[in-house]
Amino acid sequence: MKQIIVPETLKVGECYSNDQIKYALEVSNLGGIRPRLKNNKLDFIVLITSAEENKNIIRNPYADKIEGDILTYTGAGLKGDQEVSGVNKRIIEQAEKPIPILGFLKEGVNQYKFIGFLFLLRHYKDYQIDNQGKLRTVWLFEFQIFSDIPPLKIVNFIDPFSSLYNKFKKELLPEDTVIDSLLPKQTEEEFKIPKLDEEMLKSIENL
Template identity: 35%
Template sequence: MLLKAGDVFSNREISRIFNVCTRRGIRYSGSLRTGINHVVLTTFLNKTPEESIENPYNDRFEGERLLYTGEGRIGDQQMTRGNLALKMQMEKRFPIFVFEKKAPGKYMFLGQYNVVSVEIEKQYDVHGKLRNVFIFKLEKVSDRVLLQPGNLKVLPKL
């Protein structure tokens, strides 16, 4: 199966294809202790003010880079779980596959990315309190991925 930027999938399809959970914005296959196989990120761009109350993450593009807000909805974010997996990717370089939420249960594939840096930014949490969040800066590696049983092959960027 060839996965191309612009292809749309259901949440269940993403979970089945990549062997990750159906919840969370940062979903990884493998473990932090024994090694991450790959990460699936879901982002919700261009939110309405009402949607921003429930989903306080300020993900956005700056030029070609995706600025992805780490996980944790209340208080300062911690470098654990999904946030730690993204930080580890800067050294280990396992694949990160990014999907943008387009409608309830529908996600569009944006491509494969690498984390190039992580910074701390001030953002509001779900209770309206200012807090520290991690901003992971990601650059696109490829628009296409060839999915084969037990193997994810990255194709050159178009």
Template identity: 35%
Template sequence: MRKSIKMKVNYEYTNQDIMNYFDVANSGGIRYSKKNNVLVIISFHRDDNSSPYQDDWKERTLYYTGQGQNGDQELTRNNKRLNESKDNHTKIYLFESFEKTKYIYCGEALLTGKVIEATETDSKNNDRLVYKFPITLQNEQYVIYDDIIRRNMNKKEKNIRKLSDKELQRFAVKKSQFNHDFYKETPEKTSNSRVVLSRSYYRDPYISEYVKKLSRGFCGLCGQCAPFKDKNGEPFLHSHHIDYLSEGGEDTLSNCIAVCPNCHAKIHTLNDPKDKEKLLKNVSERDEK
């Protein structure tokens, strides 16, 4: 491997960086360097439903889908190299890609269990046999921000909504069966999960509670009474920042209002300018009293 650059966990790299550092080819999810006896594994997370690969995390182990987009996969070529990596002392380096041309370095990994056979659809939507390789990271450093996962999932869900009812049913049934079989085959017996890093925005509890008191139990958007009372007998409302804290909004009374859970979900789902205008108007009228 070339040492002109040093790969750092959690950093983004280009395809050219990967090629130069590991002496591997310029494309593919599994790339082998005969010179260095190294496998570079890239887990692509597409949001357009075009990828036939469905990689699944269970904590720090990635069940990586083998090579081959159409038809039954075979334990040949790079799949064979990955399957025999432990016996052949082949080093594995893992990357994840959520955007084109950007690759996040996860670190060195190791094949840590038997390969699992599963049924999935290929790029032509035909059922086929695939192999799942359990690849476990050898360090505790790699984490991914939850907003990257959430943003990718939101884009994927948007594209899923474009499917016909028949297509949606087919994919849902196949994925349900796969999850059931996968659960039985994996030793952890746990649902898909992974370590993520959350970004938290501090909300002052004095401001939050005060705007709820000012609401007198009524939603600042729809004007309806809170849907229920909590265990302390208080109307259940959310304190909402009109200009989001995550986008630079201030944690101030003039930027905060109490809304019901239904309207809160509506605000964040639709981002309707008319709703924002109404909230600002209601805050202004509230503060004048």
């Protein structure tokens, strides 16, 4: 039996086997979205795409693609309509807190190239063919790829990712940007349209 060399670091551009990813990162060996929990909380996510691979649409119907440093990734679920639940919902947690997402690109049989950290830009509905050949609703996740990073020690991803996360958040959302959800809540009274008296109505009619 071939001995598995468990890596201690991840380097962008280097390939790893499925077993190396499983044992080094302590995640499942199946699926494209592999959350790692620590003390019952989400620690990080391993995300595997086959965007560049020539795929059999029935065996692997996901229409992932990489354009420049943007990855468009199809959510989990081979058959039927997808939902934002389970592992798909885990991805969205990054919008609220700096959850590292580690991107791997399948390059061949049991060869997964580390492409860097992934930063979620948005997610939206689309339509694709499932593995039964039927049209279905899917969720697409659009990521910014951070590939210009030093080798990462596997013992800690949160520190190097947090600095990138906070910096990128500021670039995407300048300090002077106003978000409706952050404004003080207004009561119904404040939204009432003032009643117009007869004099005001006449003045408007004469305009």
